[in-house]
Amino acid sequence: MEKNDVILELINVNKSFDGSIVVENLNLSVQKGEFVTFLGPSGCGKTTTLRMIAGLEMPDSGQILLNGMDIAQLPPHKRPLNTVFQRYALFPHLDVYDNIAFGLKLKKVSYQTTNKQGNVITKTRKYTKDEIDAKVKKALKIVDLESFECRNVTTLSGGQQQRVAIARAIVNEPEILLLDEPLGALDLKMRKEMQLELKEMHKKLGITFIYVTHDQEEALTMSDRIVVIEDGVIQQIGTPLDIYNEPANAFVADFIGESNIYVGTMIGPQKVRFLGTTWDCVDDFEINEKVDVVVRPEDIIIHSPNEGKVKAKIVNKIFKGIHYQFTAMVGNNEVLIQSTVDHPVGQDISLTIEPDLIQIMKREYTANIYEDAYINKNNEVVFAGASWACDVTQLVEGATLDEKGYFITPNGKKYDLDDIDVIATIDMKDIEISDNLEEGNITGQIIQMVWKGDHYQLIIRTEDEEDFIVDTEWTWNESDTVSISIDSSKIKLKLKADLSKYEI
Amino acid sequence: MKFKRKYLSFPYVLFLICFIIIPVFFIIYYAFTNKGGAFTFDNLLKFFSDSTNVNVLLISFVYAILNTVICLLIGYPLAMILANKNYNRSSVMVMLFVMPMWINFIIRTSATRDVLNWIGISTGANSGLTTMIGLVYNYLPFVILPLYSTMLKMDKSQIEASADLGANRFVTFFKVIIPMTMPGIVSAATMVFMPTLSSYVISDILSEYNVVLFGSYIDLYFNQADWNFGSLMALIMLLLIGISVFISRKFSKDETGGRTSLW
Numbered sequence: 001m002e003k004n005d006v007i008l009e010l011i012n013v014n015k016s017f018d019g020s021i022v023v024e025n026l027n028l029s030v031q032k033g034e035f036v037t038f039l040g041p042s043g044c045g046k047t048t049t050l051r052m053i054a055g056l057e058m059p060d061s062g063q064i065l066l067n068g069m070d071i072a073q074l075p076p077h078k079r080p081l082n083t084v085f086q087r088y089a090l091f092p093h094l095d096v097y098d099n100i101a102f103g104l105k106l107k108k109v110s111y112q113t114t115n116k117q118g119n120v121i122t123k124t125r126k127y128t129k130d131e132i133d134a135k136v137k138k139a140l141k142i143v144d145l146e147s148f149e150c151r152n153v154t155t156l157s158g159g160q161q162q163r164v165a166i167a168r169a170i171v172n173e174p175e176i177l178l179l180d181e182p183l184g185a186l187d188l189k190m191r192k193e194m195q196l197e198l199k200e201m202h203k204k205l206g207i208t209f210i211y212v213t214h215d216q217e218e219a220l221t222m223s224d225r226i227v228v229i230e231d232g233v234i235q236q237i238g239t240p241l242d243i244y245n246e247p248a249n250a251f252v253a254d255f256i257g258e259s260n261i262y263v264g265t266m267i268g269p270q271k272v273r274f275l276g277t278t279w280d281c282v283d284d285f286e287i288n289e290k291v292d293v294v295v296r297p298e299d300i301i302i303h304s305p306n307e308g309k310v311k312a313k314i315v316n317k318i319f320k321g322i323h324y325q326f327t328a329m330v331g332n333n334e335v336l337i338q339s340t341v342d343h344p345v346g347q348d349i350s351l352t353i354e355p356d357l358i359q360i361m362k363r364e365y366t367a368n369i370y371e372d373a374y375i376n377k378n379n380e381v382v383f384a385g386a387s388w389a390c391d392v393t394q395l396v397e398g399a400t401l402d403e404k405g406y407f408i409t410p411n412g413k414k415y416d417l418d419d420i421d422v423i424a425t426i427d428m429k430d431i432e433i434s435d436n437l438e439e440g441n442i443t444g445q446i447i448q449m450v451w452k453g454d455h456y457q458l459i460i461r462t463e464d465e466e467d468f469i470v471d472t473e474w475t476w477n478e479s480d481t482v483s484i485s486i487d488s489s490k491i492k493l494k495l496k497a498d499l500s501k502y503e504i
Numbered sequence: 505m506k507f508k509r510k511y512l513s514f515p516y517v518l519f520l521i522c523f524i525i526i527p528v529f530f531i532i533y534y535a536f537t538n539k540g541g542a543f544t545f546d547n548l549l550k551f552f553s554d555s556t557n558v559n560v561l562l563i564s565f566v567y568a569i570l571n572t573v574i575c576l577l578i579g580y581p582l583a584m585i586l587a588n589k590n591y592n593r594s595s596v597m598v599m600l601f602v603m604p605m606w607i608n609f610i611i612r613t614s615a616t617r618d619v620l621n622w623i624g625i626s627t628g629a630n631s632g633l634t635t636m637i638g639l640v641y642n643y644l645p646f647v648i649l650p651l652y653s654t655m656l657k658m659d660k661s662q663i664e665a666s667a668d669l670g671a672n673r674f675v676t677f678f679k680v681i682i683p684m685t686m687p688g689i690v691s692a693a694t695m696v697f698m699p700t701l702s703s704y705v706i707s708d709i710l711s712e713y714n715v716v717l718f719g720s721y722i723d724l725y726f727n728q729a730d731w732n733f734g735s736l737m738a739l740i741m742l743l744l745i746g747i748s749v750f751i752s753r754k755f756s757k758d759e760t761g762g763r764t765s766l767w
Contacts, residue, residue: 056664076667083668089661093683102679103669172669 007032007208008053008176013062013072015048020465022048024232026062030176030210035202037211039219040229041255046212047086047180049229053210054083054178066175082169083178087185088161090153096164097149100139103172104132139171142201159190170201176208183218195221216256220244228252231447249361250457253294254450258325260300260336262453264293264360272360275330275453277310279353283360292361292452297325297336299357302343308350317345333453365428365457365469371496373424375417379405381491383424384466386442389488390424392417395495406504416504421496428471430490433460433482440483444468449478460484531742534735547736557721557737564718567707568700571639575696576689578640579647583688586648587655598652605645613638613709620710631711638710639700646699647692654688690752698745 008030015023023045030036038046051057053064055076064072071079082103090099108124115121127135140146143163148156153164162182169177179198183191199222202209213219219226220240228235228243228251236248247253250261264274266285271278274293285291305311312335316327326337328349335351343349373383379401380387393399395417398410407415437443444460456475460468460482468484476482538544551557585591586598604612617627620634627634662684666676682689704720716724718741725734 054668056668075672076664077670077672081668083665085661085665087659087661089659089665091662091665091680091684093686102666102671106670106675168665168669 005031007067008210009063009065009068010049010053011063011065013049013052013059013064015045015052015057015059022232023052023059026232026234028227028234028237030208033206033208035199035209035211035222035224037213037219037223037226038229039213039216039226039255040235042214044229045232046214046229050083050178050180050210050212053176054081055079056083080175081178082172082174083180084162084165084169084182086181088165090161090164090168092154094153095149096140096145096151096153096156097136099153099164100136100168100171101132102168104135107172135171136167139167142170142204143167158186159194162186162194166198166201170205170207174207176210179209179211181212181214183213191218198222220256228255230255246359247294247361249364250292250294250450250452251364251448253292253359253361258297258336258338260295260297260334260453261450262293262295262333263363264291265289266291266360270355272358275310275333275335279309279358280355281358281360282356283358285360285362290363290366292363294359294361295353295357297338298323299353300335300337301352301354302326302337302339302341303350303352305348305350308352311348311350314343314345314347314349317343331454334451335453367428368426368431368469370424373422373493375420375422377405377418379407379417381422381424381493384442384468385462385464388424388441388486388491390491390493391489392493395422395493396499407502414504415499415502417502420499420502423494423496425492425494426486426490428457428469430487431468431470432485432487433458433470433472433476434485435480435482437481437483440485443481443483446476446478446480446482449476528742531735531738534731535739536736537732539732547733550733551736551740560716560721561718561740563716564701567635567639567715567717568697570636571643571700572693572696574636574640575643575647576692579644579651579692580689583648583651583655586652587658598648601648602645604641609642610705610709613642613706616641617710627710628712628714631714634710635707635715638706639703642706643696643700646695650691650695651685651688654685654691658684694749694752697748701745702741 006029008028010026010028013023013026014021026045026049038049040046048057052059052072055071055074055078059072062072063070066079066081091102094102104127108126110122110124112120112122136149137146140149143166145160145163145167148160148164153161156164162185165182182198183194186194195218198209198211211219211222220243223240225237226240226243227237228248230251236243236252238246243252243256247256247259253259253261262274264272266287266289267273267278268287270281270284272281272283272291272293273279301308310330312328312330314326314328318325320338323338323340324342326339326343328335328337328351330351337351370383373381375392376382376387378387379390379392381390381392382388392407393401395407396409400408402408402414407417409415432440434440442462444462444466446458447461448459450457452471455471455473458470458472458476460470462468462484470484535547536543536545538546582601586601592598616638617634620637621627625634625637658681662680663676666680667673671679701717702719702722704717704723707715707717708720713720718737722734722737722741725731725737
């Protein structure tokens with residue numbers, strides 16, 4: 001990758017709205033002529049990133065380099081970029097022709113002329129009527145709307161409006177074309193058509209495209225490179241093939257395509273245990289480390305019983321056109337399998353998976369750890385914006401509490417634990433959540449949910465932006481508000497400060 | 505007998521006939537008859553032969569146009585500020601501008617006169633100015649409300665698109681925001697222009713009868729029991745208002761091609 005091929009570079013870009021972080025420390029560089037897609041669920045910060053590139057939002061900090069020049073604080077009308085908006089944003093008071101010519105009429109071009117002294121100087125002028133006319137006609141031809149010049153934009157169908165919006169952007173010959181979920185409002189068939197046309201346009205025009213979508217299939221179809229964003233942070237950057245075959249973490253695997261995600265344990269070199277069996281794999285992690293295992297449904301092969309590595313029973317079947325999708329149970333774990341061969345529901349089968357198709361990833365979260373917790377005067381532990389009943393005697397082995405709540409160690413010393421710093425650790429399966437908001441100590445919203453074979457892993461975010469990672473067997477919905485409670489005996493505490501300062 | 509939906513419209517049709525259709529015919533009848541009830545064009549000839557009549561009409565037009573323009577110049581930026589969530593988080597500000605409309609019109613206008621005299625703008629000596637101030641004060645809410653509701657409905661993305669396509673704030677304002685709020689502007693202008701033509705209480709109270717608008721002029725003739733000439737002038741005003749509505753409709757096509765103007 002040569003440096004001078006980089007057209008756009010984002011360096012440590014941060015943005016927050018009303019105190020909540022939307023984009024966090026984002027770093028990205030885009031090659032000239034590339035088709036880059038920002039992919040992620042709604043609210044992940046992908047649109048905000050695009051809007052910062054367009055100049056419609058200003059980053060709180062960080063640089064946005066266009067051809068090496070920082071444009072982060074430049075207003076949008078001074079940037080040589082154009083945007084295709086999600087809801088088209090056509091001007092209702094102008095017809096198709098004037099909508100497309102809007103940018104051209106404002107644009108100034110530089111030209112060279114010789115002044116009276118005979119020196120060559122550079123002047124700027126506006127486009128002439130004929131030049132504008134030629135450019136608009138050409139743009140209309142590119143988007144296949146040649147006879148629509150005089151039509152009122154409000155009388156056009158969604159697909160036609162979208163074409164006008166694209167023509168209005170590309171007619172200005174931007175250095176980068178930004179597309180903000182441009183096909184989101186179209187029906188499926190139209191969307192597929194436009195995907196191919198956009199791809200074709202990208203090839204023909206040679207302009208760099210930055211495309212935002214939440215549709216993983218769209219991203220896989222169109223992009224040279226995909227940037228998967230979740231929660232304002234880039235999860236993975238790679239070609240569609242890389243992202244699909246080697247997802248960087250459970251979130252990416254779950255978001256892109258269908259996948260089976262399990263919690264596994266490494267039990268030897270290139271050996272992993274999940275689904276109750278030991279499997280050969282091609283990745284190496286530390287022995288006994290807990291890992292996330294991802295297997296794509298189409299990579300699981302169905303055999304007759306006893307032929308495969310692990311026994312299973314088919315419990316559900318859906319016909320999907322070119323293949324069947326089976327749900328099979330291996331013990332308590334659900335396995336999603338895709339196969340072109342039909343099997344009846346209820347049949348006993350066995351399964352094999354090729355070692356190189358078992359994708360092993362480091363677990364992002366192993367437990368909830370709160371480093372900045374402290375004990376209050378009621379001997380409760382405070383973290384994540386709430387106080388929790390806990391057993392403080394575990395801080396020193398054999399310690400007790402006297403009737404006034406002072407902490408007595410086995411050697412008879414007395415301490416007041418008020419305000420002492422501790423580290424609190426709670427296992428993911430020890431957090432109880434409830435839809436009765438009165439029940440728990442604090443409420444939060446489910447922001448992410450990943451199915452891991454026999455349980456869901458949820459991330460619950462409180463109003464103060466504190467996260468709880470919860471393993472649960474029950475089905476919840478993303479963006480549900482739930483209350484959180486923790487059994488006092490399940491909170492593990494560790495002293496962070498020197499206890500002797502708190503002696504009384 | 506089966507109840508039909510259209511029976512619900514009967515009270516309104518009756519109302520329209522009694523209070524709109526029949527009165528209009530009365531006006532036409534009186535306008536083209538003399539005191540004895542005989543058909544005549546005398547009233548029409550009398551109107552155009554006396555330059556005073558035409559002058560009153562022209563002055564009314566000048567006041568109405570000035571009032572419309574001033575109200576729009578003050579009301580448009582104000583409505584923009586009110587519609588902007590950054591400046592106006594609750595609707596309290598809108599309330600404050602609309603609230604004068606809740607106070608009795610005569611009391612409000614008399615109070616305006618007293619306030620103006622008190623601060624030294626004499627209603628006798630500066631009757632033109634005080635009338636104008638009174639008109640603007642009274643009609644400003646009628647400008648703000650339609651503009652405010654049009655601006656609330658306006659899609660921010662077109663403004664962003666304009667900036668994205670290279671327009672600075674100035675160009676965006678004149679080439680995108682003004683054209684897109686045109687239905688609101690037309691509504692607002694009509695709501696000020698037409699009532700100003702026929703208003704008479706404001707000019708009577710605030711100019712001490714120095715400024716005579718067309719409304720007061722019509723009132724004068726009806727008070728002197730000359731119903732025929734008064735009717736003719738009312739008819740002329742009806743036609744003028746009809747023409748102005750017809751013209752304004754041309755400008756108030758919204759994005760769906762229909763009319764959003766209130767009139």
